[in-house]
Amino acid sequence: MEVKGSSNSNNSAVLISHSEEEEMMDLRRGPWTVDEDLTLINYIATHGEGRWNSLARSAGLKRTGKSCRLRWLNYLRPDVRRGNITLEEQLLILELHTRWGNRWSKIAQYLPGRTDNEIKNYWRTRVQKHAKQLKCDVNSKQFKDAMRYLWMPRLVERIQAAAAASTTTTTVVAPTNTSINNNNNNAYTYNNNNLNNNFEVHNGKMMLTTTPPPSVMANNDFVGSQITTQSYNTPENSSTAASSDSFGTPISDFNDYYNSNNINNLGDNNFYQASQTLFSHEQGMDLQSMMMVESNTPWMQSGDTSDNFWNVENMLFLEQQLMNDNM
DNA sequence: AACGACCACAACCGCCAACGA
DNA sequence: TTCGTTGGCGGTTGTGGTCGT
Numbered sequence: 001m002e003v004k005g006s007s008n009s010n011n012s013a014v015l016i017s018h019s020e021e022e023e024m025m026d027l028r029r030g031p032w033t034v035d036e037d038l039t040l041i042n043y044i045a046t047h048g049e050g051r052w053n054s055l056a057r058s059a060g061l062k063r064t065g066k067s068c069r070l071r072w073l074n075y076l077r078p079d080v081r082r083g084n085i086t087l088e089e090q091l092l093i094l095e096l097h098t099r100w101g102n103r104w105s106k107i108a109q110y111l112p113g114r115t116d117n118e119i120k121n122y123w124r125t126r127v128q129k130h131a132k133q134l135k136c137d138v139n140s141k142q143f144k145d146a147m148r149y150l151w152m153p154r155l156v157e158r159i160q161a162a163a164a165a166s167t168t169t170t171t172v173v174a175p176t177n178t179s180i181n182n183n184n185n186n187a188y189t190y191n192n193n194n195l196n197n198n199f200e201v202h203n204g205k206m207m208l209t210t211t212p213p214p215s216v217m218a219n220n221d222f223v224g225s226q227i228t229t230q231s232y233n234t235p236e237n238s239s240t241a242a243s244s245d246s247f248g249t250p251i252s253d254f255n256d257y258y259n260s261n262n263i264n265n266l267g268d269n270n271f272y273q274a275s276q277t278l279f280s281h282e283q284g285m286d287l288q289s290m291m292m293v294e295s296n297t298p299w300m301q302s303g304d305t306s307d308n309f310w311n312v313e314n315m316l317f318l319e320q321q322l323m324n325d326n327m
Numbered sequence: 328a329a330c331g332a333c334c335a336c337a338a339c340c341g342c343c344a345a346c347g348a
Numbered sequence: 349t350t351c352g353t354t355g356g357c358g359g360t361t362g363t364g365g366t367c368g369t
Contacts, residue, residue: 031337031363053354069355070338105357120358121336129334 028062032071036061040068041076074115081113085122087162091155093119094127094147101139 028036043059049072052065061068074080085093089111096107102123104116111119131138134146 029339051354064339065354066340067338074337102358116357117337124359125335 027064029067032063032075036063037071037076040072044072070117074117079113080115085114085118087155087159089114091152091159093122094152094155097123097127098144098147 039059039061043055043061047055047058049055049069052069054065056063056065056068059068063071092111093107096110100106102120104120104123108114108116108119128138131140131143134143136143
């Protein structure tokens with residue numbers, strides 16, 4: 001596995017002096033080297049973390065305390081989970097972002113092993129990209145509606161499908177009228193208002209439950225002896241049966257968003273059709289006009305168009321969803 | 328093969344709040 | 349109360365990899 005940002009075994013981290021202090025101390029900047037990583041890991045294993053400025057000096061690292069802290073928290077910590085954002089995690093991110101906005105650290109608290117930086121990057125590179133493609137603001141109601149009524153049900157559907165493929169007992173319900181109960185630091189319960197099904201996410205794994213969620217470890221104290229090797233980018237937990245990226249990949253993946261049987265009866269539509277329709281609705285167009293506009297829009301005519309059909313029933317359904325949402 | 332565009336993500340920056348002297 | 353230090357947060361940038369032409 002590659003080591004992004006720290007794979008430079010040739011000590012190629014740039015020596016750049018930005019401030020006088022840095023110049024005096026000959027502080028390093030840029031990618032961390034393996035040696036630096038090992039130094040930091042070993043020092044923390046022995047002395048613990050905190051007091052990062054003095055830690056950096058004591059460890060002999062020519063880095064700012066801030067840089068050490070970030071390197072540790074975002075990359076070197078043993079409980080950092082690396083690899084693809086799973087479907088469950090995507091769902092959580094979407095849900096939590098609708099609640100808290102760009103409170104990345106807060107969101108990260110609910111995704112064990114994921115860092116705020118990782119979630120932030122995920123949001124910026126993938127979610128915002130699609131908002132841009134839809135020519136709307138990522139914080140707009142339209143986009144949030146698209147997430148809520150299109151992406152999230154689809155995510156649940158895919159999680160359900162994946163779960164069904166691996167087990168035959170898990171049942172997950174669409175979170176179209178959901179609430180999240182923060183039972184503890186790392187577990188959630190999605191309560192569907194219409195049905196009595198709950199699913200919970202524990203340590204990044206979604207499960208149907210009828211019992212209170214188990215307590216999840218609150219702290220990840222790192223206690224141990226000297227570490228001599230580092231398992232970079234271990235894909236542990238990074239890829240499950242449901243770990244494919246439902247909307248992180250290019251448009252083609254979106255296009256099949258509603259091509260399969262859909263719990264919300266929105267089948268036979270691709271994501272962009274649905275989204276664009278949603279936006280048109282928000283802008284006050286009538287359904288017939290929307291259909292005519294949509295059928296002539298370039299994005300509808302390009303790519304996977306075999307299933308491009310946005311029928312009145314589905315649009316009425318979506319409209320009903322919006323009305324319910326506004327009540 | 329070469330090149331440019333795009334993507335993903337590590338790392339950095341600036342700001343701010345908390346805290347202790 | 350003031351000031352310096354520290355840690356945390358959200359935003360931004362830099363860079364290597366990938367993909368399409």
